[in-house]
Amino acid sequence: VNEQKTLLRSLSKKVFLVGSRVAVVQDLTTDSEEEQLLRIGQQGWITQIDDEGDALIDFDDHATSQWVCRAHFDKLVVVPVEAKKEKLVKDRGRGTSGLKPRLTQGVRLQYNSASQGKWIDCKVIAVADEDGAVKVDVKPGYWFSIEEQAEKFRLKPYEVGQAVLYGSPGAAERTEAKVVAVRNEDGAVQVDVRPGRWFTSDEQVQHLRPDEPQHVVRVGDLIRVDRDFVSDSAEPVKCVQGQQGRVTQIDEDGDALIDFGAHSSFQWVTSYKFVNLRIL
Numbered sequence: 001v002n003e004q005k006t007l008l009r010s011l012s013k014k015v016f017l018v019g020s021r022v023a024v025v026q027d028l029t030t031d032s033e034e035e036q037l038l039r040i041g042q043q044g045w046i047t048q049i050d051d052e053g054d055a056l057i058d059f060d061d062h063a064t065s066q067w068v069c070r071a072h073f074d075k076l077v078v079v080p081v082e083a084k085k086e087k088l089v090k091d092r093g094r095g096t097s098g099l100k101p102r103l104t105q106g107v108r109l110q111y112n113s114a115s116q117g118k119w120i121d122c123k124v125i126a127v128a129d130e131d132g133a134v135k136v137d138v139k140p141g142y143w144f145s146i147e148e149q150a151e152k153f154r155l156k157p158y159e160v161g162q163a164v165l166y167g168s169p170g171a172a173e174r175t176e177a178k179v180v181a182v183r184n185e186d187g188a189v190q191v192d193v194r195p196g197r198w199f200t201s202d203e204q205v206q207h208l209r210p211d212e213p214q215h216v217v218r219v220g221d222l223i224r225v226d227r228d229f230v231s232d233s234a235e236p237v238k239c240v241q242g243q244q245g246r247v248t249q250i251d252e253d254g255d256a257l258i259d260f261g262a263h264s265s266f267q268w269v270t271s272y273k274f275v276n277l278r279i280l
Contacts, residue, residue: 016055016073020046026075030066038066043079047197058197060168063175065197103127103134103149108156108210111138121156125272137272140230155201158182158189163211166193176211217256217274221247227276231267239267244280 016022023043030036031054044059044066054069068076103109103124110119126135133143136153144152158164158179167174181190188198191208199207217223225243230236232255245260245267254271269277 016046016049016076016078018046018049021079022046022055022057022076023079024075025077028068028072028075031069031072032064032067034064036062036066038068063166064194103132103153103205106209107205109136109153110156111136112152112154113138119154122153123272137275155187155204157187158204158208158210164191165209165211166191166207168207174209177208217247217250217277217279219247219250222280223247223258223277224280225276226278229269229273229276232270232273233265233268235265237263237267239263239269239276 021043022045024038024040027040028038030038038059042059042061044057044062046055047058047065048056050056052070054067055073056065056067058065105124105127107124109122109124111122113120120138122136122138124134125137125140128134128143132146134149135141135143160179160182162179164177164179165174166177175193177191177193179189180192180195183189183198186200188200189204189208190196190198223245225239225241228238228240230238239260240262243260243262245258247256248259248266249257251257256269256271256274257266258269259266
């Protein structure tokens with residue numbers, strides 16, 4: 001154990017650089033105005049080094065970045081590249097990644113549509129844990145590979161004043177926030193709950209979500225199709241704008257069975273497509 005501690009501390013003498021990932025090897029109290037206790041094993045990314053050599057670190061388990069002065073660097077260690085890669089492989093199911101994060105369910109994107117000849121808004125509705133392939137609501141029957149994603153998708157830009165949800169990657173709960181600044185040259189944004197912290201496009205995928213109203217339908221609701229979509233029944237049909245129907249059942253997943261007058265059989269509609277419906 002002593003040899004291991006000695007090794008970790010020797011590693012911590014490496015120069016800390018912006019972008020390095022570090023781990024706590026001994027409990028310490030941060031040097032921010034609002035001090036936080038850091039426990040052994042907590043990790044974070046160095047986002048800034050000031051003129052005195054102190055580090056501003058975005059720890060995974062804290063809502064705000066924390067200052068750690070040089071005098072406490074012996075309690076931190078740079079996470080070796082090999083260890084970082086191993087962790088990323090283990091965390092794939094949670095959607096974490098390196099400089100180019102794997103997309104996660106619910107992320108708002110824009111899709112480069114060849115048929116329409118323009119970028120159109122879309123949303124990630126499914127992610128394959130094994131290889132990171134994704135499905136989006138505008139092409140729900142197709143899996144886009146990691147390679148295709150780089151060509152076909154871009155992050156939907158945020159706007160100043162837009163309501164968002166902020167949280168760490170994989171967090172079950174997120175904090176309500178608002179975009180307060182957008183950097184035009186690269187699309188990085190700042191939010192009010194993390195003043196002074198710029199979130200790059202890659203970081204936005206992991207930390208931010210649009211704060212959108214949930215589309216909920218209930219048994220008995222009369223609904224109208226506002227935007228064309230394809231149903232999710234065993235024999236799917238195209239539901240066309242203007243068609244009306246009544247919700248007859250909601251299953252355990254929140255999906256709806258709808259009696260559309262224009263179709264001979266009831267049709268299943270998954271919950272992520274409720275955005276295409278209007279309750280009358």
